[in-house]
Amino acid sequence: MAFLVRRNILGFPIDRELAGDVNNPSLKLLDFILRKQAHNKKRFDKLDRYYNGKHDVLTRKLSNNSKANKVVINHAKYVTDMAVGFVTGKPFSYTAAPGKNIKAIQDSFDEMDNISHDTELEKDLSVFGVAYELLYLKAIDDKNTEERIESIDPRGVVLVTDDSVEKNPLFGIHYQKKFDLNGRENGYLIKVYTAKGDRTVSGLRMVITNVAKPKYKQNYFDGVPIIEYRNNEVKKLVNLLDHDSIY
Structure with a gap:
């Protein structure tokens, strides 16, 4: 079986029939x-390193083996911190339409600390060009649950879509x-989220190894509970985050 994937998109649009x-x-598809x-993930790891000031220039070796001054001007962190402060420095507010009560x-939102969540997203x-959040229900006791949202590191999540527009x-x-x-x-913990529910499989070096019959935990959100946000269609803020900052 072949799975058709568009090469110019970071996500995973696939042929719905396949x-x-x-x-x-x-398991073969996963x-x-x-x-x-x-x-x-290799690209995301590099972007994370650059945000934390671990640029490639620090490990650069000159061809003549001579020593060189290595200085990092961390524009990646500066751009990100400025963008995050500009967008979320004043928290988002929500207003109901006339006659509506929200x-x-x-x-x-207050219970889930949505303000901090928006800042993380x-x-x-800004760092990766894409952000993900997971919707789930947290058990309070044997009979009650509460809605929760958490941001997920883009290096550890994939949202699979169909290949329609x-x-x-x-x-x-x-x-x-x-x-x-x-x-x-010691391998990977891999969880699959569908509109039906979620199940856990095991993996070694990101290769699926668990072939047991899946046991689903029911999903009550009427859809896939992972949401993807993008800066733009190419999932980038500025090209600066993809290049060395060397002075």
């Missing part, structure tokens, strides 16, 4: 997507490194 059952994506995502929504948008979400994948008690890497 995707099969999107509420239970095959493995294919994670292998492709590894290329995007107090319940505002109370829920804006930072990811609307890019309708099909399912999402969230993967995290696992470590043993000695701090050594």
